Amino acid sequence: MATAAGRLDRTWEAPNILTRVFATVDHKELGLRYIGTAFVFFLVAGAGSLVIRTQLAVPENDFVSPEHYNQIFTMHGTVMIFLFATPLLVGGFGNYLVPLMLGTRDMAFPRLNAFSYWVYAFSGIFLFASFLTGNAPDGGWFAYVPMTGPKYSPGDNLDFWALGMIFLGVSTTAGAVNFITTIFKLRAPGMSINRMPLFCWAILVTSFAIIFALPPLTLGASMLEMDRQWGTHFFDPDNGGNPLLWQHLFWVFGHPEVYIMFLPAVGVISTVIPTFARTRVVGYLLLVLASVSIGFISFGVWVHHMFATGLPLISLSFFSAAGMAIVIPSGVQFFAWIATVWKGNPLWRTSFLFALAFIVDFMIGGFTGVMVSAVPFDWQVTDSYFIVAHFHYVLVGGVVFPIFAGLYYWLPKMTGRLLDEKLGILNFSLIFIGFNLTFFPMHIMGMLGMPRRVYTYQSGLGLESLNMISTVGAFILGLGVLVFVWNAVQSILFTGEEAGENPWNASSLEWATTSPPQPYNFRDIPVVRSRDPLWDGPDARRPDWDPGLSQPHGGRRESLGTTVLDAKTEELLTMPKASFLPVTLALAMLGLFLGILVDSMIVIGIAAGVGLAAMALWMWPTEDEQEEALA
Amino acid sequence: MLRRWAAVVALAAPAALLGGCSRGMLDAHGPDAGRIATLWWLMFGIACFVFIAVLAFLAYALFHHRRGPAHFDQHPLSAMVFVLTSGAAIPLVLLIVVFGWTIVVMAETNTGLGDPLTIDVTGHDWWWEVHYPDGQFTTANEIHVPVGREVELKLTSDDVIHSFWVPQLSGKMDLIPGQTHSLYLEADDAGTYRGQCAEYCGIEHAHMAFYVIADEPAQFQQWVSAQQQPAFQPTDPQLLAGQQILLGSACVYCHAVRGTNASGTVGPDLTHLASRDWIGAGTLENNAENLSNWVRNPQDAKPGNAMPPTQLDDDSMKALVAYLQSLR
Numbered sequence: 038m039a040t041a042a043g044r045l046d047r048t049w050e051a052p053n054i055l056t057r058v059f060a061t062v063d064h065k066e067l068g069l070r071y072i073g074t075a076f077v078f079f080l081v082a083g084a085g086s087l088v089i090r091t092q093l094a095v096p097e098n099d100f101v102s103p104e105h106y107n108q109i110f111t112m113h114g115t116v117m118i119f120l121f122a123t124p125l126l127v128g129g130f131g132n133y134l135v136p137l138m139l140g141t142r143d144m145a146f147p148r149l150n151a152f153s154y155w156v157y158a159f160s161g162i163f164l165f166a167s168f169l170t171g172n173a174p175d176g177g178w179f180a181y182v183p184m185t186g187p188k189y190s191p192g193d194n195l196d197f198w199a200l201g202m203i204f205l206g207v208s209t210t211a212g213a214v215n216f217i218t219t220i221f222k223l224r225a226p227g228m229s230i231n232r233m234p235l236f237c238w239a240i241l242v243t244s245f246a247i248i249f250a251l252p253p254l255t256l257g258a259s260m261l262e263m264d265r266q267w268g269t270h271f272f273d274p275d276n277g278g279n280p281l282l283w284q285h286l287f288w289v290f291g292h293p294e295v296y297i298m299f300l301p302a303v304g305v306i307s308t309v310i311p312t313f314a315r316t317r318v319v320g321y322l323l324l325v326l327a328s329v330s331i332g333f334i335s336f337g338v339w340v341h342h343m344f345a346t347g348l349p350l351i352s353l354s355f356f357s358a359a360g361m362a363i364v365i366p367s368g369v370q371f372f373a374w375i376a377t378v379w380k381g382n383p384l385w386r387t388s389f390l391f392a393l394a395f396i397v398d399f400m401i402g403g404f405t406g407v408m409v410s411a412v413p414f415d416w417q418v419t420d421s422y423f424i425v426a427h428f429h430y431v432l433v434g435g436v437v438f439p440i441f442a443g444l445y446y447w448l449p450k451m452t453g454r455l456l457d458e459k460l461g462i463l464n465f466s467l468i469f470i471g472f473n474l475t476f477f478p479m480h481i482m483g484m485l486g487m488p489r490r491v492y493t494y495q496s497g498l499g500l501e502s503l504n505m506i507s508t509v510g511a512f513i514l515g516l517g518v519l520v521f522v523w524n525a526v527q528s529i530l531f532t533g534e535e536a537g538e539n540p541w542n543a544s545s546l547e548w549a550t551t552s553p554p555q556p557y558n559f560r561d562i563p564v565v566r567s568r569d570p571l572w573d574g575p576d577a578r579r580p581d582w583d584p585g586l587s588q589p590h591g592g593r594r595e596s597l598g599t600t601v602l603d604a605k606t607e608e609l610l611t612m613p614k615a616s617f618l619p620v621t622l623a624l625a626m627l628g629l630f631l632g633i634l635v636d637s638m639i640v641i642g643i644a645a646g647v648g649l650a651a652m653a654l655w656m657w658p659t660e661d662e663q664e665e666a667l668a
Numbered sequence: 669m670l671r672r673w674a675a676v677v678a679l680a681a682p683a684a685l686l687g688g689c690s691r692g693m694l695d696a697h698g699p700d701a702g703r704i705a706t707l708w709w710l711m712f713g714i715a716c717f718v719f720i721a722v723l724a725f726l727a728y729a730l731f732h733h734r735r736g737p738a739h740f741d742q743h744p745l746s747a748m749v750f751v752l753t754s755g756a757a758i759p760l761v762l763l764i765v766v767f768g769w770t771i772v773v774m775a776e777t778n779t780g781l782g783d784p785l786t787i788d789v790t791g792h793d794w795w796w797e798v799h800y801p802d803g804q805f806t807t808a809n810e811i812h813v814p815v816g817r818e819v820e821l822k823l824t825s826d827d828v829i830h831s832f833w834v835p836q837l838s839g840k841m842d843l844i845p846g847q848t849h850s851l852y853l854e855a856d857d858a859g860t861y862r863g864q865c866a867e868y869c870g871i872e873h874a875h876m877a878f879y880v881i882a883d884e885p886a887q888f889q890q891w892v893s894a895q896q897q898p899a900f901q902p903t904d905p906q907l908l909a910g911q912q913i914l915l916g917s918a919c920v921y922c923h924a925v926r927g928t929n930a931s932g933t934v935g936p937d938l939t940h941l942a943s944r945d946w947i948g949a950g951t952l953e954n955n956a957e958n959l960s961n962w963v964r965n966p967q968d969a970k971p972g973n974a975m976p977p978t979q980l981d982d983d984s985m986k987a988l989v990a991y992l993q994s995l996r
Contacts, residue, residue, distance in 0.1 A: 103871045103971055177868045183845060184828035184870055189793075274846030280829060281844065319740055320751045345831060345840040347849030354771060361763050365756050371722065372755035376747055379729035380740045393726070400722060404715035407763070411711065411770040413704045413777045416839020417693045420831055420866040485692040486835040488866040491874035495950075498862070499691060 048589040049142075049556035051615050060615040062147035063556055067154045068133025069451060072444075074158055075125035081165075082116035083518060085109045090475070090511040093504050096496040106492035107175040108194070112164075114178030115198065118294065119205055120161045122436050126301035127247075128157060128212055130443055131240045133451060135216060137547035137554060138234045140225025140563040140570075140580075142596040145218035148616050148655065149211050155623030156208035160201055163630060167197035174198035177490060179291060179342075180261070182272035182283045187265045193634065196265060200630045202258040206251045207626065213244035213251075220244075223596065224604045225546065226583060227565040234545045234568075235318065238325050239304025242332040243297050249336065250293035257286035266636065281346060288339035296335040298432065300328055302439035303370060306392050309442050310374050312543040313389035314381025317569060320373035327366035327373075334363050344415045353412050360410030367403055371396065384541075387461030391442035394469050398434025402427060405480070420490075423483025429476045441468070441521065448525065449540050453552045454533030460524040467517030474510025478503040544569035549580055561587050562597055565604070593661075611661060622651040691836065697857050697882075698837035700777045707773045714762055725754075778838065780852050784820035787811060791823070791830035791843035791865070794872040794973060795936055795949040805895045806924075808936030809878045809949045814888040815858050821851045828870060834863035834880050842867055855882030864950070871972035877950025891943075898927030899939045900994055910991025913984055922975070925995070935975065941995045948973070959989045 051057035061067065088109055092100045101109065132150065136143055144150045167173040172194045176185040185195045220241045224233065260271040261283070270276035272283050311318040318324065340348065340356040374396065383389065405427040409415045418424060441464075449455045482503050487494060494500050527533075539548035549571055550559050561582035567573040570580040586595050594612040599605060628644030658666065696702040740747040788799040789811070799806045813819045823832055825843040832851060833840040841851040855861070865876035883891060902908050914920070915928055922934035930938070941947075945954055948970050952958040961968065963985065966975040980988065 103874070107871060181829055181867070184868075189828055189870065274844075280846070317741065319747045323748065323751055346842045346844065347847065350774060354774065357770060357774075358767060361767055364759050364763055368755035368759040369751055370755070372751045375722075375726055375729050376740060376751055378726070383730055393730075396726060397723065400719060404711075404719065407766060408708070408711050408715075411707060411766060411773075413700075413770065413773045413839060414707050414711065416777070416841075417701075417704050417708075417835060419840060420868075421833075481692075484694060484835070486833070486862065486864065488831075488833070488864055488873075490868040491864075493874050495877075 044589055045557045045560060045587070046555070048592055048594055051556075056615045059620050060151075060617045062143070062151045062613060062615055062619075064132050064136050064144045064147065064150060065451070065554060065556075065558075067150055068129055068131075070154055071124050071132055071157070072129035072451075074161065075121050075129055078116050078120040078161060079125070080518070080522075082113050082121060083515060085113040085116075087511060087515055089113065090508040092492060093494070094508040095505070096494050096501060098493055101492070103492045104175070107490075108168075108173035110490060111174045111177055111198075112168075115164070115174065116161075117432070118178060118298070119202070120157075120164070122298045122432065122440070123209065123294075124157055125440060126298060126305075126436070126443075127209075127216075127240065127243060128154065130236075130305065130447070131212075131216060131243075131301065134447065134547055135219060135237055135240055136223070137450075137550070137558055138237055138545050139220065139223055140228065140546045140549075140559060140565065141219070141223040142558045142594070143612050144215050145223055146215050148613050148619050149215050151616070152619035152623055153208045153212040153215065155620045156211070156626060157205065159623055159627040160205040160208065160630075163204060163627060164197060164201040167194065172197070174201075179284075179287050182261065182264075182280045183274065185261065186272055187268075188273075190265075196262065196634055199258040199262040199265070200634055203255050203262070204626065204630050206255045206258075209247055210251050213247035216240050216244040217248075221601045222598050223610075224599055225563045225565050226597065226599055226604055226606045228570075228599075228604045230602050230604070231322075232565055232568045235307040235321070235324055235328075236301070236304035236545075239300045239307070239328055242328045243300045246293050246297050246300070246332050246335065250290045250297065253286045254290035257283055257290070260286075262633075266633070281343075284343055284346065285339070288342045289336070291342065292339040293332075293335045295428075295431065296331055298436045300331065302395075302436045303328065305439040305443040305446075306374065306395055307370075308543075308545070309388055309392045309439075309446050310377050311381070312446070312541050313384045313386060313392070314378045315384060315542070316377060316381035317544075317572075318373065319376040319380060320369070321568060323369050324373050327369045330366045331363060334359060334366075338363070341410055341415070342419075344412050345419055350412075357410050357412050361407055364403065364407055371400070386445070386541075387456070387458060387465050388442045388445035390462070390465045391438045391445065394465070395434060395438040395442065398430055398438065398469075398472070402430030402432075402434050405430065418483050420488055421483035422479040422487045422489055425489050426476050426479035426483065429472075429479070433472055433476070438468075441465075444521075444525075446541070447547075448529070449533075449536035450547055450552045450554075452529045452533075453536050454529050455536050455540060456528045456533065457524050460520060460527075464517055464520040464524055467513055467520060469517075471510050471512070471514030471517055475507050475514055476510070478507050478510075482507075539571065544572045546570055546580065557594075561585075613659075616655075618651050618655045622648055622655070625651060691862060693835035695836055697859060697861065698854050699856065700838035700853060701836055702856075703773050703777055704839060707769060710769055711766055714766065718759075718762070778841075778850075778852050780820055780850065781818060784818040784852060785814065786820045786822060787813075788822045788824075789832065789843070791825040791827070791832075791869075793827050793870055794865070794876040794970075796876075796878045797826070797936070800892070800895070803892045803896050805892075805926075805939075806937045807895060807940065807944070809946060810881060810944050811878065812881045812883055812888060812891050813853075813855055814885045815855050815882045817885070818852055818854045821853065822848050823851055824848045829867050830865045830869050830876070831867035832863065833866040834861050836861045837880060840866050853880075855880070858882050858884055858887075860945075862950070872970055875949060875951045875970045875973075877946075879946065879950065894943065894996075895940055897940075899925045900996060901927065902991065902994055906987050907991045907994050909984070910987035910989070910994075913980070913988045914991060917978070918976075919978075938992070938995060942993050943996050956989050956993060959992055960985050963988065 051061055092098050172192045174194050174197055176195050220237055263269040264271055270278040272278045272280055307324055337359040341360045445456055482500055485499055487500055536552045546563055561584045564581040564583050596610045596612055597606055598608040598610045600607050625644045625648030632640030632644055694705045696705045790797040796809050798811050823841055823843045825845045830843040831840050838853040841849055859882055861880045863878045920930040922932040924931045924937045926939040947954050951970050963978050965977040
């Protein structure tokens with residue numbers, strides 16, 4: 038056995054440090070990098086929000102200039118949505134956990150996965166490079182034309198934004214394709230689709246949503262960039278263009294994007310709650326159907342961002358109804374979780390507290406969501422601080438709280454160490470109190486007439502004390518995040534208890550291997566016979582195993598391919614080894630976008646040449662494939 | 669029980685605050701704002717009820733789990749029925765109520781009933797041009813309307829997208845370049861209602877306020893007649909000097925003073941500047957000190973706006989400000 042494990046190690050481990058850093062294709066390594074990178078972006082964008090709140094603490098403040106304020110709030114939104122929430126949940130949790138939960142050894146396309154990470158990291162650097170030039174994007178996260186067109190934004194600011202969006206979209210789309218293939222084809226034998234963990238369902242629905250939602254954004258951003266650099270007039274009303282076209286394209290992407298962040302977060306909650314309630318989830322089928330139907334409905338709601346643009350009332354009422362309809366699947370999810378808690382016997386841990394806080398605060402965001410679907414009410418509050426309050430309840434209550442629940446839940450698996458529970462409760466309390474103190478008053482500010490995105494406000498409008506409360510809350514929230522960082526560093530590096538394989542007695546397969554897992558995840562491939570394989574295995578708390586792949590054949594990285602619905606074993610897959618091509622291709626793309634930004638044909642030419650060469654090498658058949666072709 | 673009361677207090681406090689505060693959308697002085705406020709209170713009531721009910725149920729589920737329904741495991745169907753009843757059926761009923769009310773309010777809101785007073789409002793970076801087609805005069809940033817009469821605002825923009833919002837009178841409507849959309853509103857009571865641009869429109873979005881001033885009909889007619897007059901022509905030497913400074917400088921390329929050869933249209937019309945309460949689109953009160961500071965360096969109070977600084981010695985500045993203040 039020792040020799041078998043040794044041979045598996047040699048097959049799956051990176052041979053040296055250089056390979057490990059730049060050429061790894063291990064989904065766990067990449068997942069951790071996604072989480073780390075995204076968390077750094079979170080801290081930076083969070084620091085930006087503290088600058089915003091300091092500026093707004095008192096009326097007519099001049100803590101920052103209007104130019105800087107506008108850049109900071111634009112980057113706060115852009116970074117939180119595109120570089121933090123989506124990559125952390127889908128790229129980070131998704132990458133790390135999906136193959137483990139499915140009982141397989143890697144993603145379906147490991148090199149593509151590495152490519153996704155590098156493109157994500159480089160596009161983040163590309164966006165942040167704008168600060169070095171002093172021209173960070175300043176058009177708001179939805180960059181409405183014509184303000185963002187060449188006439189009213191002549192600087193480079195919006196070029197960084199539009200090109201960054203196109204660049205990042207490559208990463209997100211490639212990731213989504215990879216998840217769909219992995220989830221359909223690489224599940225452990227016996228894990229029929231109706232036994233798949235709810236988190237994987239969430240990632241599956243999210244991936245489909247990404248594939249359909251991203252093209253309108255890429256198209257819109259490309260048209261914007263053409264308007265800006267090459268003199269087209271797609272959005273220019275002086276020359277027959279239409280500014281509302283941008284809004285449609287952006288929100289056809291932008292509304293599903295909210296659910297692209299929210300659905301994986303719901304997947305986390307559906308995983309955490311049964312574990313800490315110590316019972317099987319109630320209404321598995323309903324939870325799956327809820328996710329799928331939210332995925333569909335999310336594509337029929339985009340106009341509810343455009344109620345005040347003078348569109349015909351009859352179409353507004355359709356989008357109003359579609360917006361409200363999302364309550365039904367959300368309500369089903371809520372009561373499935375409550376029924377699970379009711380049936381179970383709760384284990385009070387920080388992760389569970391964050392899940393409960395999610396229920397409370399996301400519910401408030403849901404109520405205000407219904408309110409803004411009511412068209413006439415939306416005419417009052419849209420583009421006001423009421424909306425700022427609403428979407429922070431949805432995105433912090435509904436997405437960031439689940440992210441913290443997930444971090445407390447899975448970091449022990451990823452690092453082998455439990456986080457400290459005392460610091461955890463302090464962390465939780467500060468974040469929960471700080472968050473509500475920051476954002477609840479914003480509902481009232483909006484109803485009193487304070488528009489969003491103002492760098493200051495007049496005194497005497499009844500806004501002073503509300504804004505001061507909000508600023509104090511923001512600093513408490515910030516302190517809570519620092520306590521988390523402290524807890525993570527201290528527990529993981531120094532004092533954390535050993536986690537062991539399955540510290541929470543959870544039921545899914547990621548807990549059936551060491552913490553952290555070996556590079557090959559499982560020595561033997563698990564065989565699944567129920568939805569909760571670790572609770573139903575013959576040897577209590579262990580699944581069944583198929584030992585067929587415990588010995589690597591001819592030094593190949595092997596995994597099993599199974600059928601889409603029933604997960605019957607279908608083929609033996611040979612997975613690729615570490616490769617420098619993904620990082621090379623991603624670098625070439627970075628060069629390409631920089632070339633477009635500075636309008637240099639030489640840079641574009643070199644980058645395109647390197648990229649094409651990397652793609653050609655990537656596609657070059659391996660020895661195995663050549664033999665197969667000859668035979 | 670204690671928990672429930674705590675929730676009631678927590679929800680009632682902000683509600684009381686909202687109801688008590690002036691200037692907000694709930695302090696309605698027009699029929700549209702009134703209807704929307706009623707819709708809010710309906711939705712707020714339902715939300716409070718559901719919030720308390722769900723939290724109470726969650727608390728019960730957390731702390732009374734031992735009496736919980738173990739039979740959910742044996743009878744998955746009963747779990748389905750429970751989840752679908754409380755998570756789908758009850759919300760559906762509530763949603764139908766909310767949606768029905770929404771449609772009713774929507775049908776009555778922002779609809780022209782006939783014979784409105786028309787006013788053209790054009791958004792600029794970062795001020796509001798206000799034109800009265802019947803009276804054939806133009807002003808800026810302060811919109812006078814007669815109490816009790818329907819007003820049709822024809823909204824468009826000269827540059828980027830702005831949004832017109834007076835919370836006490838009605839909801840928003842965007843000002844979109846190349847398009848004109850109507851916003852119908854009516855003021856029930858005489859008074860001054862503050863509004864502000866609600867769509868982010870660039871560096872000075874924060875300083876793009878305006879006022880709707882609802883006058884009694886007779887007073888409104890007076891105001892219209894006064895606005896229709898050309899600008900006051902001074903005879904006093906200081907005012908004449910001030911007028912010469914204005915007409916002899918770059919001011920005339922951007923600003924109009926009807927009856928003189930200042931006819932620029934880039935900035936606000938100054939014909940009756942002194943009849944307005946604010947300068948800089950609601951940024952500063954209209955008084956001598958603010959006027960001279962504004963003319964000396966408009967970038968102080970409103971950095972990024974299109975007006976350049978003007979170098980004038982003290983006497984000239986006094987004369988110019990005196991002239992501006994004579995433009996009633």
